[in-house]
Amino acid sequence: MSYADVNGVRLWYEFHGTGRPLVLLHGGYGSVEMFAPILPALTARRQVIAVDLQGHGRTADVDRPLRYESMADDIGALLRHLDLPEADVLGYSLGGGVALRTAIQHPDRVRRLVLVSTAFRRGGWYPEVLAAMAAQDERVGEQMRGTPPHELYEKVAPRPQDWPRLWAKTGELLRRDYDWSAEVAALALPVLLVFADADSIPVSHMAEFYGLLGGGHRDAGWDGSDRPASRLAVLPGLTHYDIVGSPALPAAALPFLTHEVRAPA
Template identity: 45%
Template sequence: MKRITLLWFTTTIFLGLLVSCVHTPVKQAQESSRKDSLSGKALPASATGYADVNGLKMYYEVYGKGKPLVLLHGSYMTIPLNWSNIIPYFTDRKVIVAEMQGHGRTRDISRKISYESMADDVSGLLKHLKIDSADILGYSMGGGIAYQLAIRHPDQVRRLIVLSGSYRHDGWWPDVEKMYSTINADMFKGSPIEKQYDSLGNDPKHFPEFVKKVIQIDLEPYDWSKEVKAIKAPLFQIIGDADGIRYEHALELYTALGGGKMGDIHGLPKSRLAIVPGTTHIGIMYRMDWLTPMINDFLDSDLNTAPPTF
């Protein structure tokens, strides 16, 4: 198949992640030891291992101490590719990162990949780590997993942050949704995603199967509108103004969870919404210097909804 152009890549969701790996320091993203982008110091994991959950041996890493924060990666990604440059921003928290079914060091099993099953796996990981409740941050595919975790295992979710994720298949712009059916393994030839798949011990012969199996989750219509609007955990949605997620999609949920009113009169809702300027679906992962203060404020706030007094 003719190789896809770079311009086309930048309009995609998952293949766009490949471009971000190419245009940012690939070596830094692939290092097994995390480096603090400010100090250059290595950030060693305090724990690594495999959790036996739902017939899966899920690979995970834990960093730091404090309130637990779980980071859920996007499609085709791994801990090094998705989170190496992000973990140092949360040094005052216990950061838990894991690789989903078939990704990285978590070997695939004879089970359909779905948002629901991956959410159950994350629930099992938290039980394995003896963590009753955690803050959850999911990016792209990880955002869908985060939504399902809050739906299926609400007691395990304290607060929820979704970066560029959807709760309904048409939450993506129509051209993005239409494009999913064209994604195949040939498009990843020689990419960091393919190379990491091979280097982490997976059989290269199964890479085409892996690509097809993962994209299948977005080829089948889904709609969790009713369920997410009943989520009790405070939710912070963050999208870019040039994202693959439609503004109306994010706004619909924000409004359902108490937004869409003047806070000076009615008080602030427990949930939040941010549309980041000059930012794409890929680029949102490189806005952490902007996003971290907002995320920490959300996680640490007492979420007093009363309007201010003068």
């Protein structure tokens, strides 16, 4: 457990387990503790590097906006700091956006990518979810005092008084439009998309995302020879809010991270 000084940010990271490195990136207003329920399953097979993103958990905020792109550069710089030529990356929700941008911006550093409850464009979320995102500000942050995420932030954050600021900066991030479809289609690494069947993202967007990665265009063939390198998992009985702690998540992710990818003919 330590800090890495990268890009002007003191980025908190933790090592757990042994094996091929797997970077975990938490969701909005969270921290590394978000993965606690599934950490034993992951560390039984992998060396996990769990990170607190800018302004979250033990990583203090700095004088720059919250942006997927800059946080992705932080992860790329962390991998260089740790002298890791490449790693697998798993990101959830906001952390999924950071993970996706890390693969786009630092393709030489990411071997495989797992995106959990992640949209590739802002319009990929349900309208009511977009409305809730747009409403996030300091006032809402004040209303969230006393909730479990706030109690954890109070316990671990270097400056607990920054809680309303985190909500203001996150709201500003979530109101920004984005569409990464062309960059997703150009990705050359295997990607696993994981969603809940009652997620904050419609099934139509899940299918479109998978299609951009080469999936869903043809039958795989009796021997699976036409199977795409990327995969799609829709986990039953879950929502956007409980998928990250479900044992179904490592059960889907670990086989993807270890299987051999068939070389193109």
